[in-house]
Amino acid sequence: MSDTWETKKPDDLAISVHPELASLRLGDYAWKSRAEEFDRLVQASHCQLIHSIRQTLRRPTAGMLFGSGQIEDIRRQVEINEADVVFVDHPLTPVQQRNLEKALDAKVVDRTGLILEIFASRARTREGVLQVELASLNYQLGRLVRSWTHLERQRGGFGFMGGPGERQIELDRRMIRDRIQSLEKDLEKVTRMRATQRSGRQRKAIPTLALVGYTNAGKSTLFNLLTEAEVYVADQLFATLDPTLRMLVLPGGGRLMLSDTVGFVQELPHELVDAFKATLEEVIEADLILHVRDAADPMFAEQGRVVEKTLEQLGLVGDLAPPVLEVLNKADLAPNLKSHIGESIADSRMVISATTGQGLDELMRMLGEWAGRGMQELSLTLDLSDGKALAFCHEYGEVISKTPGDETLQVVVRLNVSDVARFKLKSGIHRLEQA
Numbered sequence: 001m002s003d004t005w006e007t008k009k010p011d012d013l014a015i016s017v018h019p020e021l022a023s024l025r026l027g028d029y030a031w032k033s034r035a036e037e038f039d040r041l042v043q044a045s046h047c048q049l050i051h052s053i054r055q056t057l058r059r060p061t062a063g064m065l066f067g068s069g070q071i072e073d074i075r076r077q078v079e080i081n082e083a084d085v086v087f088v089d090h091p092l093t094p095v096q097q098r099n100l101e102k103a104l105d106a107k108v109v110d111r112t113g114l115i116l117e118i119f120a121s122r123a124r125t126r127e128g129v130l131q132v133e134l135a136s137l138n139y140q141l142g143r144l145v146r147s148w149t150h151l152e153r154q155r156g157g158f159g160f161m162g163g164p165g166e167r168q169i170e171l172d173r174r175m176i177r178d179r180i181q182s183l184e185k186d187l188e189k190v191t192r193m194r195a196t197q198r199s200g201r202q203r204k205a206i207p208t209l210a211l212v213g214y215t216n217a218g219k220s221t222l223f224n225l226l227t228e229a230e231v232y233v234a235d236q237l238f239a240t241l242d243p244t245l246r247m248l249v250l251p252g253g254g255r256l257m258l259s260d261t262v263g264f265v266q267e268l269p270h271e272l273v274d275a276f277k278a279t280l281e282e283v284i285e286a287d288l289i290l291h292v293r294d295a296a297d298p299m300f301a302e303q304g305r306v307v308e309k310t311l312e313q314l315g316l317v318g319d320l321a322p323p324v325l326e327v328l329n330k331a332d333l334a335p336n337l338k339s340h341i342g343e344s345i346a347d348s349r350m351v352i353s354a355t356t357g358q359g360l361d362e363l364m365r366m367l368g369e370w371a372g373r374g375m376q377e378l379s380l381t382l383d384l385s386d387g388k389a390l391a392f393c394h395e396y397g398e399v400i401s402k403t404p405g406d407e408t409l410q411v412v413v414r415l416n417v418s419d420v421a422r423f424k425l426k427s428g429i430h431r432l433e434q435a
Contacts, residue, residue: 033299064103075104087110088100206247206255207256214263215265246260254368290325295329295351296333326348332355376414382409389423397419
């Protein structure tokens with residue numbers, strides 16, 4: 001679907017280049033960690049990585065990013081390794097990308113293009129495919145100047161096919177813009193559908209819990225363990241793209257709607273953040289966010305900042321943000337960490353292992369206590385013929401048990417305090433017993 005670049009064979013030979021900007025003043029370990037992550041992204045794109053180069057840049061050049069001597073070093077490695085594609089761990093302008101391709105005589109893909117390509121190959125649902133295609137088209141729109149070799153050709157026409165003398169690139173841009181508009185309309189429908197689903201959950205008093213975190217932090221493993229789902233899990237970056245919602249049953253019978261979301265990464269392309277807003281609205285509208293972190297990763301702190309920055313991009317700051325519970329995963333690889341129970345769930349930190357199950361009972365207990373806030377558990381005696389009262393309990397509350405008698409039905413239900421008053425008004429019951 002994506003046309004960010006075209007591979008000649010299933011496993012193109014690839015070289016990765018890591019420009020290290022002196023102005024960023026990152027330490028050697030931070031640059032090394034970033035380079036390793038980028039190389040994993042290259043491997044996730046089904047290319048065969050055969051060489052990796054780190055280049056220090058005192059001052060990026062406008063035309064090619066790198067200096068002439070560095071260009072020659074990269075070109076030599078392309079020739080020696082017979083590389084088909086060069087991945088650059090930095091955003092490139094269309095002009096820089098075109099100039100580098102000419103100088104290196106190889107395909108050149110920047111960080112944004114690489115992530116887009118991985119997303120395109122992983123999306124499975126119609127919604128995910130639409131979002132990735134929209135992001136890819138927005139990315140390609142400014143790069144047609146390097147993508148076509150027939151730009152000097154002109155062709156006549158009329159109507160929507162273009163007037164006399166309209167160049168091919170103008171037609172291509174128009175087709176892309178038309179497709180972008182079509183995709184945006186389709187995604188608007190997705191947004192409305194999700195809003196309808198969310199309002200239904202809110203009416204039934206089912207809180208929504210969203211899993212967020214750096215890619216490969218173990219969100220999907222935790223999701224599967226909590227909900228007994230079968231979401232795809234792999235030790236690779238961006239294993240999960242398509243949003244997944246499952247019901248989570250808590251100790252004592254409470255329920256939460258759990259959402260697994262796409263993982264974040266350093267410099268996640270803004271095209272993807274914009275395109276995936278339909279999916280990420282599950283995070284925006286969540287009642288509670290679980291920030292799942294890889295406790296064993298040496299870049300633990302930096303990854304946490306990346307997630308926090310991405311949440312800010314989504315507008316989740318200050319009073320607009322739901323509470324965030326920090327969940328440190330992979331405790332089996334970091335045994336010295338301990339959980340902390342604060343005054344509120346946002347002040348707490350849970351240490352778990354989604355692989356061994358360590359700490360999951362404590363996490364579920366905390367979620368159960370949080371979900372039960374503002375809820376009242378009631379024991380009702382209803383006439384067997386009182387279908388309206390029973391329907392109200394199912395629609396707006398959480399029915400824990402139903403015990404039929406000869407002429408009555410004993411129902412234990414959890415309702416919000418406001419819904420308890422509405423139930424009294426609608427049913428004519430003036431006194432309710434707490435369970």
